[in-house]
Amino acid sequence: MLGYAGRVLHVNLDTGKTRIERLSEDYAKKYIGGIGLGMRLWLDNTQAGVDPLSPENTLVLTTGPISGTMFPTAGNGHAFVAKSPETFGIGEAVAHGTFGAEMKRAGYDAVILHGKSEKPVYLWIDDDSVQLLDAAHLMGKSPSETEEAIKEELGDYYIRVASIGLAGEKLSRIACIINEKTRAAGRTGLGAVMGSKNLKAIAVRGTRDIVPAKPDEFMDMVKEFHERMKGPATQKYRTLGTPENVLVHNALHCMPTRNYNNAHFEEADKVSGEVLNEKFVAKIIGCSSCAMRCEHEVVVPEGPYKGTMTRMEYETLWALGPYCGIGRLDTVIKGMELCNYYGMDAISAGVVAGFAMDCYENGLLSRQDFDGLEAQFGSSEALLLILEKMGKREGIGDILTEGVRIAGQKIGKGAEKLAQHIKGLEVTGYDLRCLKTAALGFAVSFRGADHNRHGAYAFDVKGKVDRLKAEKGRGKMVRDLEDVYALIDSFIVCKFSRGTYYKELEDMAKLYNLVTGIEMSAEELKRSGERINTIGRLINIREGFSRKDDTLPWKVMNMPIPDEGPVKGAFVSQEELDLLLDDYYESRGWNVEGVPTVEKLNALGMEDLIGIVEAKKEA
Amino acid sequence: MVKIHERKFVSADPDKCVGCQICEYACSWTKEKAFNPIKSRIRVVRVNQLANMAVTCRLCEEPACVAACPRDALTQSEETGAIMIDADKCNGCGWCIEACDYGAIMLHPENKTVYVCDLCKEQGEPQCVKWCPEEALTLVTSDVLAQKARIGAVKKLFQEAKATK
Incomplete structure (x- = not known):
């Protein structure tokens, strides 16, 4: 071993x-x-x-x-x-x-x-x-x-x-x-x-030696992957990086803007990956053992935030930028630095800030809450103030730093509807109203709203399916990707390198075998991926979750996309969500409540956890 | 002894180095058949996210490490300029480690004798240079480094001249 x-x-x-x-x-x-x-x-x-x-x-x-x-x-x-x-x-x-x-x-x-x-x-x-x-x-x-x-x-x-x-x-x-x-x-x-x-x-x-089980074959595989990493599979990450998504998503009208009030940001060209790279990126660095490098380090060259240095990715740029209606990259970078300084998830922090601005515009929070500032969408001062207050847990920040779900409940008067989250976790940079495969992936994700549990947005964004349609078959697509993503996060390899595993599970099984010496086939690995998703689900069931928690943010289901363009009027209805969930649960071998069957657990070698689903039945 | 400018050593270009530590792994694998940075003859330094550079032996002229060794365990190869260590003579006292301005000499955690880059004599070429995915490492003489610096400086001058026209 x-x-x-x-x-x-x-x-x-x-x-x-x-x-x-x-x-x-x-x-x-x-x-x-x-x-x-x-x-x-x-x-x-x-x-x-x-x-x-x-x-x-x-x-x-x-x-x-x-x-x-x-x-x-x-x-x-x-x-x-x-x-x-x-x-x-x-x-x-x-x-x-x-x-x-x-x-x-x-x-x-x-x-x-x-x-x-x-x-x-x-x-x-x-x-x-x-x-x-x-x-x-x-x-x-x-x-x-x-x-x-x-x-x-x-x-x-x-x-x-x-x-x-x-x-x-x-x-x-x-x-x-x-x-x-x-x-x-x-x-x-x-x-x-x-x-x-x-x-x-x-x-x-740590000072111990690490030695793979099959050194010669392992080194051959390393060499092969070094070559693959120079190729097209990683090109995006080595060049513009994930901020490339800004203009791509904006063109498709799938970039949640101003707390999901829009799906398209009119100032996107000011906060694009292209501008970021041209004006702010000072260096691209890599993690230990990485042969591609992706980490875009940015420095603000002038203005009020001159000298601010941080790493920048699409999700955090989106959350602190378009989601708050902010079209200034220097503000976004300053916001990112504050999140790192206080140690806050910059995705969630940006989404909370967007929520707070929405509350302000709807009269649910007042200028007093923001030290007299006008906290409307697009205000750089308001964004940075909100981040500071959340980091220090001062004033309104004390409530906001609880995340949008709890903050929405505490503010009340309908603020709950402005809180865009799934299972309490803030949304990420994909407008689920017009990306219906992604919507399913987000709804069933065991950690709440997130693109990183499945990557199902790829089918929608790349046009491999009709992204506005909820139909049978999406369940299996999400399921298969979830299994791969669970393995990626368990191995742990970087998601940005996933394209270099040309044979996907077969390549991963080979890597596992060469390093550990434990026999592993692609089929067994697939079952491990399924098992990992199942245990996430089982834990949530034990903690009281059920089908009703596999849902979507309020605006995704109740506020059709208003922007003129290719997806105007799009939203996800309860009927569509139910169809998608039924299809997904069926493909997983779970019952209509989203609970894995005893047969399924036996088949996955998870007999020891059957008690969790039995307890659910009795309840 | 060869002239200083003919001696090739492994040099890292800080503009290209991304701090990935692949050179450390390639080195420790080549020399020790293990992945372990503390057994690498080249070490990566990240001062901050923008300042990354791998450092190894620079084959100094009149090397301080050789002079510092009280047991004459270190000698410099006349042929290549590489520092050679007689492990039988070395008792791990660390005078050479202290003498080196670049931190290029290290004490082996198990053998308790010092080690330094030998330019992968056995392999015929430094493996870190071969593996570096950024082509940040080169086996180069200081003379060629000076040439490159000159060319770079002149290019920059001319670009600036062009820009101000």
């Missing part, structure tokens, strides 16, 4: 005691690593119904079987899993950089954090030595500052750090966990879970 470290580290934050558990080959093969293994370990170690911000919600950190090897993009990922304070179902988020590789070299496939420390601490993993160190002096620092301070005080500049900012400390439900300044385990609010444990950071140094 090479590739795997074979060890799971348990850390009790109440007592500071640690213990090592062996990772079984059964779990390795069934759940792979990353989010798959993480969800299984979370389930095994956490009672049903826990408050996400209570000590009883364990926080699981995992690497993948390929982490620490030279395989391009696969060597560097890590994942966090816990019950999400946003969705109250399963939360997971993946990040890349160098942290995951270091964790593997320290000798761990997973770290399970139990309980809550009495005082603020950070976890210092130095190979076999594991300690909780005082973090009182780090409180209030940004993740970037925290990382620098820890390296300095431990006296080793190759230590890797994942930490939370002020938002996580203050239990903001949109808080993320950031490593290496710009890489975030962003979604589902896991930074708040870390904060609730009084855990400021995880610092790691």
Whole structure:
């Protein structure tokens, strides 16, 4: 069982005691690593119904079987899993950089954090030595500052750090966990879970050798993938990067604008990937072992935010830009820097800001809430003020930083309808009213509104289906992609490299075998992908979710696209959603309530979890 | 001894280096049959997201590391300029590590003797250069680096001249 470290580290934050558990080959093969293994370990170690911000919600950190090897993009990922304070179902988020590789070299496939420390601490993993160190002096620092301070005080500049900012400390439900300044385990609010444990950071140094099971064949495969990464499959990421989507989505009228009031942004050409690259991108860098590089570093060259430096991607650009009606890239970049500074998921933060502006325009929030500012769509000052207030949890920020669902409930008077989320997680940059395959993928995603659980938007955006039509067959399309995406996040390879796996599962099975030595066929791997999606679903069922939670944001179902153009009038009706859900559940072998059948669980070798669906039947 | 400008060493172009650490993996794999950056003869430094550069031995003239070794364990190859380490003589005292201005010499975590880039003598060419996906690494003489710098400076001058016309 090479590739795997074979060890799971348990850390009790109440007592500071640690213990090592062996990772079984059964779990390795069934759940792979990353989010798959993480969800299984979370389930095994956490009672049903826990408050996400209570000590009883364990926080699981995992690497993948390929982490620490030279395989391009696969060597560097890590994942966090816990019950999400946003969705109250399963939360997971993946990040890349160098942290995951270091964790593997320290000798761990997973770290399970139990309980809550009495005082603020950070976890210092130095190979076999594991300690909780005082973090009182780090409180209030940004993740970037925290990382620098820890390296300095431990006296080793190759230590890797994942930490939370002020938002996580203050239990903001949109808080993320950031490593290496710009890489975030962003979604589902896991930074708040870390904060609730009084855990400021995880610092790691690993010095073990990583050796693949079949070295010669492995190196041949690395060589082959280095070549593939120079080709067309990764070209977008190496050139304009994901911000290329701005003009693509805008032309298709599928870019949610001004909190879903529009699907098209008239100022898109000012915030396009083209302008970003021409005026702001200073350098494109890569994660450990990556042979393509995608990370666009931007610097504001002039104006009020001169000198601001951050990483920029489509989703965060969209959320802080068009979604708030903002057509200024310098503002967007400043906003992104603030999100990284306070440690907030910039997608959710932007969507919350758009929601707040919508509330203001509808008279649900007033100038007083924004220190006397006019907080209408398009106001740079308002955006930055909202982000500051959320990061510090001050004034209206105290409510907004709870995420749009809870903020909508607290503001009331119809604000709930302005809160665009699924299962409590804020939407991302795809207008689901005119992307109906994506709409299904978003509705059934176990972590809530997200494009990264399925990538089903590709069928719609690339014109492979009629994107305005809800029809049978979409269920299987979403299902198949979900299985691949679950594997990508469990291996953990980078989603931007998915195009280089020409034979998809066959290539991935080969990689798994060459690294671990464990026999694995494409069919078995497919079943693992299905199993990982099933366990996400099972956890949500255990936490009380049902078919009614597989739904879409209010505006997607009630406010047709108003913009003149190719998709005017488009929305998703309840009938269409029901048709899509029925088709999807059927393709998965689940009943009409979206609950996996006992036969299905048996077929997937998940007999030990049948109790969850039995309990649902009795309820 | 060869003249300094004829000596080739591995140089990283900071404009091209993206900090991916593939050179570290290629090196530790070649030398130690393991993926482990602390066993690599070339190390990547990321000062911030914009400043990335891999650093390895520069085959100095009159190398400080050789002079610093109290046990004469380090010598410089007359043929290539590479620093050669006699592992039998080295006791891991670390004088050479301290003497090197570039941090290019490191102590092996298991053998407890020092190691440094040998230009992949056995493989015939430095494997980090071969693997670098950004073509940021080159096996080059300082003379050629100077030529490139001159050409770059002149090109920039002429572009600026053109722009101000």
